[in-house]
Amino acid sequence: MQSRRLQGFTLIELVMVVMAFITIGIGRFVSLGAEGYLHTRDREQLQSQARFAVERITRELRDAVPNSLEVTDDEKGHCLAFRPIQYSGDYVNPSLTHIDVISGFLTQTVAPLFETNMMVVINPHKPQDFDVLSDQVAKVTAINKGTAANQWLFELDGQYSFSSGSLALRFYTYTQSVKFCLENNSLTRTTIHHSGSESQPILLAQYIDTNMSYFELDNAALARNALVAWQLTFIRNGESSRYNHTVQVMNAP
Template identity: 30%
Template sequence: MRARGFTLLELVIVLVLVGISALFGTRFIADMATSYTGAAERAQALAGARFALERIKRELSQAYSPSVYFSDDGRCVSFVPVLASGKYAGDVTDQATFIIPAALDHQQPEPTYMAIRADSGEEHWEDYPATRPAHLFALLDPAAIAGGDRVPMAELIGEGLHFDINSLDSRFTLLAARQTRYCLESGSLWRQQREAGEWSEKILMLTQVTSDSAFMEYDESLQLLKMELSVHSRDGTLVLPGQFMVVYEP
């Protein structure tokens, strides 16, 4: 019996079926690749935003609450880092003895300021440390504060200084001689420090930010800062709200 081959119609049908299968297979692979790329970009954007929020949260937890202020447009938040805090014995207006916290032991001395119920608000802090609010004084000898010693007030900040009122819990705070700020600019979040009257070069913290302003509110009575970051990704805009406590404890 003679073997029978494929007819032209059968070959055409097979080629059409192969083409249809290839078309759907290619589309499936392309959709899978797009989905994977989108998920990877979303995860990357989310990780970057979370890192930035965690960095801000960590630094604000070590900030002096009265020093926190926003820019008028909500694009920047600025604050002064705390080195340590502690309590003093006696009346601060009458040469109190300060019990310096041991947290500063073995640290390299740096320019330091002592605050006791300092004023709050941008007008008092925007030029810090070139100008300072009331009840905030430069330490004469930062090296004297190491080791948890008791140091008379006159040895720390000099004679003839006056405080209007004691701290409610006899607490003082030692501040670094610098400001830190986070700002939104050109779709990115930047970090800077101000020392000796000059802001440092900007450090990039996050890109693809779609927020016009991120820093929404600071309630000083609750020491609670609210912010919201909006970040672009292929799948849409990611919105990450944040609430951070500005409460430093020694």
């Protein structure tokens, strides 16, 4: 007579099934923990980039020559451009007509150093006032010490007649422009020298949705200085963070 095969599971089979369920549970738990860690890491990286970008732009705008800011859209992308202040002070020229030297007292106590392509501007009100043919700018060829303490003489490359003076008798010097651009899902910084040469763009932040990020400029008015606002939207692995910030440019012409 043939023996009948008993139906059911052996102890070893039961142990293997239980171990399989435990392994699946542990694997899922570890997977969820890893996914949570990666999402937290990505979110922290985006927030760190955003804080750095906001702080960098804010700090540099505080040293912008008044009314030199401009928002443009070109082959570089959507950009915010301005001219950083090199030196600033109060001029004491009795007249700004047919002069070849600007005599002034600097706000800085350190002796100014002459640089090639140094420009001086008085009472600018719009970006066009910084054009080389403007009556508000002049090229500096040398800097000499004045007779009084912290007085300096900025020698010009010819005789200039400025079309208007500053109510506060202020003047500013600069040698270059700076441009922050939103392009190719990144935020970059480029230095443009007065000679026209440009530096290589420096990457400040990435993973930016450039379609949802922008700069806005509200030019200065009689009652307040210029306002610069921007929105940066970061997207990475499904994580999205949006940052809005506004800076008031305190320097006045």
